[in-house]
Amino acid sequence: MPGRSNPTLRQRRLGAELRKMREQAGLGGTELGRLLGASPSVVTQMESAKIGVSAERVRSFAAVCKCTNQALVDALVEMAIERGKGWWEEYQGVLPTDFLEIAEMEAHAHKLYTWATTYIPGLQQTGTYASAVFSRISPPLPRHDIDVRTAFRVQRQRVVRGRRTPYVSFIHEAALRMQFGGPRVLADQLAALIEASEQPSMSVRVVPFDMDTFPGAGENIMYAEGQVPELDTLQMDSAQGVLFFHSQADLANQRATFAGLDSTALSEDASRDFIRNIASELKGKYE
Template sequence: MPLRREPTLRQRRLGAEMRKMRERAGLGGSQLARELGLAPTQVTQMENGKIGVSAERLRTVAEACGCSNTPLIDALAEIAVERGKGWWEKYRGALSIDFLEIAELEASAHRISTWATTYIPGLQQTEAYAAAVFSRFAPSIPNHDLDARTAFRMQRQQEVRLRGAPYVSFIHEAALRMQFGGPRVLADQLASLNKDSLSGRLSVRVVPFDLDTFPGGGENIMFVEGPVPELATLQMDTAVGVMFFDSPAGLARHRAVFEHLDTVALAEAESREFIQSVEDEMRGKYA
């Protein structure tokens, strides 16, 4: 079987979870290979997502590692048997892998939470706002690339909403006021936020400037819950690109961030009033 050139995010995650099983059992790669009757290179390739793993092989690995976490094993077996391609595959080659992997992550989400400090989360951006966000890059990107990125972001929104996974969005006042495309674009974006909040499709909670503490770091983050707590993933936007985290310590730390946000952010009704006040202020700039 040829090695995969570019394992998908979930294929890599399956391999990473198998490596965690082995390490928790105190086994080296060569030791596990002997238990399974494989070459050590095959274990390495499985753990790197370079070769496929059947559900049967996954359960054999779990048994060899003494893993008795049945819900986790069952969830990993589901990943192992996945064969279909997602809607994002039509963009492969047209967009960077970062875009595709975010969509892949969202497609299996059981719950999504976002914390935005610099701009409105991608899953809630209007088309004009999204295009303005992408236009800020220097050097500027070609128009065809700009159009592809914007169209992809709009389809991400549609797909997530069709799946109906619970979604709560915490937005700092700084992100509500940061202008991309000017006050008119921002005002329309804020109106869209409140429309979504009223529709019940997602929960929008505002963290105002006058809060006496700033939860978490300064990056926009998305916390995606899987079918079991161990399969949660944190996605972070950084200056050097998109990053994904799944270490138990990192997940626990960011769960605590969202728990804190839930206690300090304005309630939904208060958040809508706050967003409306900023929208009115923006519309006053071009009235």
């Protein structure tokens, strides 16, 4: 198959899962190549996603590695035969790759979770609020870049809501009170958040300041459930950019984080009331 210069997030994930499968079988690249009738360099290229992998090759790979997880093998086969371009690819060369890969991850997610501590989750931001968030980046972005990033974020929301992807967001009170764009922008954002929380596929849960614990780290994170648990993905915002994790240890740790959030956060109805109260407090600042 032809070589790739810039494999996508999904293509890299397929290669990574093949490598995990080989390592769990205790096979080296040379030995696996011999069993597959391929050179060690071909094995390396498959695992680094530099070349495509056919459905037949995935099944042969799994058979040689004695992988009995048929659900995982079937999911990897589906990844191998995926064709067509995603809507986000229209933004190649316009936006950083991080933005495109988040949209790609969301497009294939069976369920999404977010834990936001500093700002409203991107999938629930109004255009005005998102623009204000991007305007705070240092050094400042040109107006055109802010507008493109904002439009992309709004499109991500439309896609996720259009697909009715189940989505649970846990939001710390600090994120609800950060006034990106000022009190009126925040008040409008909170009203939109309440409206979004009433959609059947979306759940919003608040973690107030007075909770006696703070689950997980302080970064904003998104957890995307895959077709099988082994293909779940963790995405984290950081000062160095967007990070993706998919080791079983990282995934297990974040599942525990969300389980903790589920047990400590306010209920959906109590969360809506909490958000309404903050919005009411803001009215006196701009009326």
